[in-house]
Amino acid sequence: MADRASTSAGRKKPVSREKRKPAAKKPAGPALHYHVSMPDPASHTFQVEITLSGVGDSCTLAFPAWTPGSYKIREFGKNVSSFKARGAKFEMYDKQRYHLTRIKDGKAAVSFDYYADELSVRTPHLDDTHGFFLGTNLLPYLEDINAMPAPAEFTVSVKPYKGWKVATSLPAVKGKPNTWRTDNYDVLGDTPFEIGTHEVHSFTARGVKHDVAFYGYGNFDAKRIVADTKKIVETQAKNFGGLPYKYYLFIHHISPDSGGGLEHLNSCVCGWPSWNFKTEDDYQKFIRLVSHEFFHVWNVKRIRPKILGPFDYRTEQHTKALWIMEGMTQYYERLWVARAGVCKPEEVLKAYAETIDREDNRPGRKVMSLEQSSWLAWTKLYLADENFLNTGVSYYSRGAQVGLLLDAKIRNATDGKRSLDDVMRLAFKRYGWPKPGFPEGGWFELVEEVAGQKFTRFWNDHVSGTKELNYDEFLDCYGLEFKRDKQGSEPWLGFTTGSKGGLKIASVHAEGPARKAGLQPRDEILALNGHKVHAKTFDDRVSELAPGSICTLTVFRREQLKEGRLHVGRQPAGKLTLGPREHQSPTQRRNYRKWLGITKP
Ligand SMILES: [Zn+2]
Incomplete structure (x- = not known):
């Protein structure tokens, strides 16, 4: 529809002499400013302060029970201690919600300590080497925000430990160092923050800046990873006809026990063991992880079932997709x-x-x-x-x-x-x-x-x-x-083993010889055919058994000695190609x- 004033066929509308009423002042939307500091990293404790405005005379701050992309209840509120409120009274509604009342002029502040000692791509961690958290870990959301006047505003300031810097994918607030802003909690909750002395490499793809931040140490070749990542980004972008963001951040956690990955809207976090870059096979597995997390830019972060965004962080969200x-x-x-x-x-x-x-x-x-x-x-x-x-x-x-x-x-x-x-x-x-x-x-x-x-x-x-x-x-x-890749068949006993706390049966195949012989998960394996076995050589010993023969396996089950007679089965030899x-x-x-x-x- 065109503007009416311009379609009045030359007839000018009389100008009303009545004074225009001033437009009613729009109530300000809720604003949360989170301030995160880490004065003593070795204590694994972040200090968080939140100033709130535009929240009315009462409101509820809630910690997510889970984080998108990782479908497990983790109860991020469990790490909070010393919660205090200024300019408001508070009571806990339940394990994850803090209800504030008697707020004056819609303004209040809260502070708390947050214990962070779980190094993974999805949980918060702070020690003398770095700090890491996701918005969902540390930064509570405002319940019923949709009923409040829009738009909401969320800003985060991080005060890094001396000599440390911050990598994150949120848009920075100009003129305010280490401060970022968004108007959507889902975006804030989804964002990772890496704080430390990480090494940063950059490349440009389709005119968009990409940073690759490496935390940790190991036998990796950063230049090769960055060059290959750029090729993967360009290949995926070509499929979709462009990149749906203005900046992207890869965070790699390279440390002895690291593993897994987690996707975010404009970033991802990949974990990889320090010394698992040596063989080409290992490297290919790592670069596939990078490719996997990056493809989530489209598949799951943007293409997703309705229930996966906007998010309900209170409890499990089920989808068949x-x-x-x-x-x-x-x-x-x-x-x-x-x-x-x-x-x-x-x-x-x-x-x-x-x-x-x-x-x-x-x-x-x-x-x-x-x-x-x-x-x-x-x-x-x-x-x-x-x-x-x-x-x-x-x-x-x-x-x-x-x-x-x-x-x-x-x-x-x-x-x-x-x-x-x-x-x-x-x-x-x-x-x-x-x-x-x-x-x-x-x-x-x-x-x-x-x-x-x-x-x-x-x-x-x-x-x-x-x-x-x-x-x-x-x-x-x-x-x-x-x-x-091999002809014939090999002996098969139908269970897998683990070596934690001795050589033990980890899982028993429902259709295998071990199940038929009554062997059970957690049985500690002592001897095969009457001879002591060791974790390192057990597979070799099994490989010498003849399919169709009978063997005995001696185990401890909850301190009781047991023996199983197994009909050695057969499985196809070698690997499928x-x-x-x-x-x-x-x-x-x-x-x-x-x-x-x-x-x-
Ligand atoms: Zn995935």
Whole structure:
């Protein structure tokens, strides 16, 4: 609609002599300023002060019970002590909520100590080497903020320990050192802060600055990591036609016990053991982790089911779609590395073959579907016990297997013209944050829209159901074949071991010889066929057993001596491999090259 004054066909409207009333003053929105300091890092204690304004005469500050991307109740409020309020009275509503009353002029302040001694990508840590936290760890949110006048404002100031600096992905406030601002708690909660003497490298991709911060020490080559990361960023950006942020930060925690990764809107944190960069195989695993976390820029941080943003931090949030968020990301982490030219195509095929070999021998695949695995993430995968092998699947690995089949299925349905890449692009276009997330089941519709046909049976069999996966269509699409790198079979006892507190049975395969012989998780293994065994040589001893023979295993079970007679089973020898067939049809060759991004003849 055009402006009325300009459409009055030349007739000027009489100017009203009535004095205009001054516009009613808009009430100011709530503002929270968080101030974080660390005067004594060795005490593992952050000091946090929060000044509040525009919050009315009462309000409630709440600590999240969990952090997005890590589906486990962690109760971040448990680390708080010495909570005090100024300009208000407070009482605790429950384990995570502080209710403030008698606030004058909407202004109050609180302070507390926060104990931080868990070094991981998802939990707060402070010691004499560095400080690290996520917004959800340390910075409480204001309950019922949506009922308050908008817009809200959140600023964070960090006073680093002497000689330390801060790396974070939040936009900085100009003229105020070490101060950042956002108007959205979900953005603040999602943000990591790395404080210390970390080494920072930078690169530009698509005109956007990217920093790579390394905390810790180890046998890594920072220049190689940064150069390969840039290639991976550019490859993924090409798929989506650009980068959906103005700045991106990679934080790498390199220390002896580090591992895992956590994605954020404009940053990620990757943990890796200090000395696990030596072999090419180790390096490839690390760079795949980087590729994985970076792909989450789209898949899960922007493309996500409705329930995963805006977030409810109070309790578990259930969705059947985690296999899309994590399984597809695991499927793609490998492809991006190959398409970026950071690894050879064979490396990708090797990684898929390893997943297939392991997951297709897991008894739990017949018990739990991908949707169940997603829905129950909080109490199954994140709290997996020794029996999870028999009753569950990981939506990461199983999801990646289904991604592999689905991508081939779309290519076959469209004569190679479309693929899962098109689905991801369409999902981003239609549901990408800050747009609302997709409804449960909404992603299936996108796949069918791209493929131009219904995949109802596939969903029922392999996503809602537990039917065995069939690789024929996948192998035919790209002209691939499975092989074993050794012929024949090997002895198999049907349990895994751990060496914590002696050589012990870790988990027992539901269909294996150990289960039939009555052996149990936590049994301490003492002897095989009457001879003492050692953790280091136990696998060698087992490899000498003849399939079909009988062996005895002597164990302690809660201090009682027990003996099991096992019928030694057999399993296929060597590793499953995946490679191109000797004779690929022109169509298969085209699909194979396009899939892995091979451009050289
Ligand atoms: Zn992930």
